[in-house]
Amino acid sequence: MVREVKIDLLDESDITEKYNDDKINKDLLEYLIKEARFVKKREKIKIIVNNKCHTKLNYKDIFLNSFQDEYLHNLKEHLKTNFLQVIFLIVGVFFIFLSFKVDNQIWKEIFLIGGWVPIWEMIDLEIFSDIRGIKRKKHF
Numbered sequence: 199m200v201r202e203v204k205i206d207l208l209d210e211s212d213i214t215e216k217y218n219d220d221k222i223n224k225d226l227l228e229y230l231i232k233e234a235r236f237v238k239k240r241e242k243i244k245i246i247v248n249n250k251c252h253t254k255l256n257y258k259d260i261f262l263n264s265f266q267d268e269y270l271h272n273l274k275e276h277l278k279t280n281f282l283q284v285i286f287l288i289v290g291v292f293f294i295f296l297s298f299k300v301d302n303q304i305w306k307e308i309f310l311i312g313g314w315v316p317i318w319e320m321i322d323l324e325i326f327s328d329i330r331g332i333k334r335k336k337h338f
Contacts, residue, residue: 199241203233206248213257222264231268279327283320290317 205226207213215221230245237243247257293313300306 199238200244201237201241202244202246203230204246204248205229207251207253207257209251210253210255212251213253213255214260219255220260220263221267222260227264227268275327279323283323286316286320286323290314290320 211223212226213223215223234243245261290313293309293316295313297306297309297313300309
């Protein structure tokens with residue numbers, strides 16, 4: 199099954215970025231990603247371009263290159279988020295173990311709370327940033 203996404207191009211600025219003709223317009227890219235949300239895994243997306251401005255730009259190549267760049271960007275963000283999660287976990291576990299070794303009750307509580315903060319930050323990254331990135335990556 200093929201899902202069609204229709205685009206009306208009224209001006210060349212609807213296709214490309216303002217300062218770079220090799221990149222797709224961010225609004226158009228977000229629109230295409232939003233339309234791809236409801237596509238199932240086995241479905242294909244067919245982009246139908248109604249070229250009302252009669253541009254001579256090769257928008258097919260611009261679309262493909264921009265999609266590839268966006269996918270690689272999302273992949274790098276995912277790896278960066280995973281790296282940060284590991285760092286937060288290591289720091290959090292270190293402070294929690296440090297809280298067990300300290301005899302002073304005040305410092306024990308400070309280290310315990312200081313250990314849970316990065317662990318909760320790691321969980322926050324997993325819940326919000328990671329899920330958003332995975333959903334965006336899935337559409338490409």
